[in-house]
Amino acid sequence: MVNGLNLAFQFLDSFAFIVLAAAGLAIIFGIMGVINLAHGEFILVGAYATTLAVTGLSVPLPVAMLVGAVVTAAFGLVVERTVISGAVPNRLWARLEPPLSATLPDQAAALLPGTPLVEPLYDRLADSMVATFGLSLVMVQGARIVFGNSIDQVATPLGELSYGAFSYSAYRVVLAGVSVAVLALVYYVFAYTDYGMRARAVIQDDRTARAMGVDTERTYAATFAFGSGLAGFTGALFAPLVSMQPTLGGQFLVEAFVAVVVGGASVVVGTVLSAGVLGAVEASVTNYFDSQTFGRIALLLAAILALRFLPGGITGYIERLRTRRREDR
Amino acid sequence: MALLDLSGVTAAYDRTPVLRDVDLSVDQGEIVGVMGKNGVGKSTLLKTVVGLLAPRSGTVSYHGEDVTDLAADERARRGIGYIPQGRDVFPKLTVEQNVRMGETINEGCDEYLHDTVYEYFPVLAERADQSAGTLSGGEQQMLAIARALVANPDLLLLDEPSEGIQPSIVDQISEDMRAINDDLGTTILFVEQNLGVIRSMADRCYAMERGEVVDELAGEALADEGTIAGYLAV
Numbered sequence: 050m051v052n053g054l055n056l057a058f059q060f061l062d063s064f065a066f067i068v069l070a071a072a073g074l075a076i077i078f079g080i081m082g083v084i085n086l087a088h089g090e091f092i093l094v095g096a097y098a099t100t101l102a103v104t105g106l107s108v109p110l111p112v113a114m115l116v117g118a119v120v121t122a123a124f125g126l127v128v129e130r131t132v133i134s135g136a137v138p139n140r141l142w143a144r145l146e147p148p149l150s151a152t153l154p155d156q157a158a159a160l161l162p163g164t165p166l167v168e169p170l171y172d173r174l175a176d177s178m179v180a181t182f183g184l185s186l187v188m189v190q191g192a193r194i195v196f197g198n199s200i201d202q203v204a205t206p207l208g209e210l211s212y213g214a215f216s217y218s219a220y221r222v223v224l225a226g227v228s229v230a231v232l233a234l235v236y237y238v239f240a241y242t243d244y245g246m247r248a249r250a251v252i253q254d255d256r257t258a259r260a261m262g263v264d265t266e267r268t269y270a271a272t273f274a275f276g277s278g279l280a281g282f283t284g285a286l287f288a289p290l291v292s293m294q295p296t297l298g299g300q301f302l303v304e305a306f307v308a309v310v311v312g313g314a315s316v317v318v319g320t321v322l323s324a325g326v327l328g329a330v331e332a333s334v335t336n337y338f339d340s341q342t343f344g345r346i347a348l349l350l351a352a353i354l355a356l357r358f359l360p361g362g363i364t365g366y367i368e369r370l371r372t373r374r375r376e377d378r
Numbered sequence: 379m380a381l382l383d384l385s386g387v388t389a390a391y392d393r394t395p396v397l398r399d400v401d402l403s404v405d406q407g408e409i410v411g412v413m414g415k416n417g418v419g420k421s422t423l424l425k426t427v428v429g430l431l432a433p434r435s436g437t438v439s440y441h442g443e444d445v446t447d448l449a450a451d452e453r454a455r456r457g458i459g460y461i462p463q464g465r466d467v468f469p470k471l472t473v474e475q476n477v478r479m480g481e482t483i484n485e486g487c488d489e490y491l492h493d494t495v496y497e498y499f500p501v502l503a504e505r506a507d508q509s510a511g512t513l514s515g516g517e518q519q520m521l522a523i524a525r526a527l528v529a530n531p532d533l534l535l536l537d538e539p540s541e542g543i544q545p546s547i548v549d550q551i552s553e554d555m556r557a558i559n560d561d562l563g564t565t566i567l568f569v570e571q572n573l574g575v576i577r578s579m580a581d582r583c584y585a586m587e588r589g590e591v592v593d594e595l596a597g598e599a600l601a602d603e604g605t606i607a608g609y610l611a612v
């Protein structure tokens with residue numbers, strides 16, 4: 050009985066961790082075709098902002114968590130405008146290039162790059178990975194320079210739940226609930242809001258969406274900020290649990306990446322299914338061998354198998370099944 | 379004053395020039411056709427009007443204002459509705475969601491023609507919750523028209539509405555477009571290769587050959603099948 054309960058808690062724990070780690074990454078990948086390898090560092094921003102708001106400004110923890118999410122969303126917006134879309138460097142260059150080429154001798158001016166200076170990283174998987182990997186290195190080192198090797202952590206709230214000899218952190222149970230709420234929020238946003246409908250139209254056909262009056266630039270920027278905000282919220286939620294070091298994002302990135310790859314491009318359904326499957330695998334193996342390490346190994350093995358047999362992820366597989374059924378009719 | 383005026387428009391994809399020095403104008407309330415064989419640049423012409431392709435030179439004015447440098451979404455908000463070749467409905471959104479997408483144009487628009495478009499195209503009302511990708515070609519064409527019409531545009535651009543659609547539906551769509559023009563006063567600029575559609579819809583028609591406007595037909599000339607066929611025959 051206790052073992053069964055333990056397994057259930059472990060599953061909830063894994064599920065919540067995978068969902069929360071993956072949500073922001075999945076949105077940005079699913080809608081913009083950008084793989085954000087700095088995703089873990091966005092989580093870092095949320096975790097640090099929350100912690101510093103509590104320890105430095107004495108803000109109550111729940112409020113500080115919202116602050117963490119908002120700060121990360123704002124940070125994401127800046128990254129989108131500069132690195133991902135290149136809008137800011139392009140605008141600067143468009144202003145700088147004419148006077149510069151006027152002052153230079155013709156031959157030198159001919160060597161200057163034209164406008165636009167850079168193309169957006171939308172739907173360029175490999176390029177977006179390289180750019181965001183660079184960004185993640187800069188962010189980790191930046192955090193180390195500014196805040197040092199670690200910062201003081203906030204205490205885990207809510208205490209323990211106990212059942213016989215077994216006890217469990219109540220906060221972690223709350224996290225499982227929050228992960229479901231986050232999924233519900235994402236589903237609601239994309240299924241029912243005007244922004245969500247525009248975002249889906251933009252993924253399907255961005256030229257036509259533009260001709261329909263959709264400001265696609267704004268939609269992409271909003272999507273990146275939304276995904277970043279969720280990453281920041283994840284950092285905020287885990288701030289009391291993981292050690293506050295500049296490298297804390299790494300542990301989230303692996304799980305998030307695996308979940309997105311296994312889930313496929315459909316944001317909510319893919320994330321739920323892959324978190325369900327991967328969470329179950331990780332929890333049962335951890336429980337059976339009584340070792341977290343084996344749990345993680347099993348998780349990665351499951352991901353490799355999924356990739357081998359389900360390219361396009363679980364949702365890609367479902368899509369193929371559906372198409373086949375339609376053709377059979 | 380013309381509602382739409384193109385003057386000296388030259389456009390290209392990369393290096394190949396596709397439009398050469400095109401002059402064209404459309405008056406308020408008119409239905410104007412553009413005909414020409416495959417690849418003469420008809421769709422490209424509409425794209426420069428919508429703002430999906432920036433001309434190399436020349437100007438596009440709309441309501442007497444130079445809009446050459448405006449982005450497509452801004453032009454859409456000023457009342458240019460576009461129905462692309464091949465319809466390009468959003469396949470995974472429902473029929474109703476596609477129509478609602480059209481409402482993102484002119485967010486401040488006084489009134490949307492939400493119910494009106496379903497009156498013109500009752501089939502769409504029957505399939506409101508079906509995903510657009512599962513509609514037939516003719517139904518998708520109607521949906522693309524509905525999606526553009528719902529924001530009550532001043533100018534509707536229609537790219538080969540008859541392509542790949544059975545004749546009876548083509549006739550019905552031509553009639554619907556004339557009715558829309560009569561009832562709502564919507565100005566229409568359309569591109570076609572179908573002789574029947576050109577004759578039944580157009581008040582006036584331009585003929586294009588290799589990126590240039592080579593002729594303008596109205597009245598008797600437009601009634602003469604031989605003349606039109608000459609610009610369309612392969």
Ligand SMILES: Nc1ncnc2c1ncn2[C@@H]1O[C@H](COP(=O)(O)OP(=O)(O)OP(=O)(O)O)[C@@H](O)[C@H]1O
Pocket residue numbers: 391396414415416417418419420421422423463571
């Ligand atoms: N995106 C593009 N990139 C490069 N060339 C293009 C592109 N689109 C069209 N072209 C070329 O421009 C020319 C004109 O194309 P356009 O689509 O305007 O012709 P069209 O008159 O609409 O033809 P159709 O009747 O077949 O639709 C063609 O030679 C075509 O190959």
Ligand SMILES: [Mg+2]
Pocket residue numbers: 420421422463537538
């Ligand atoms: Mg065409």
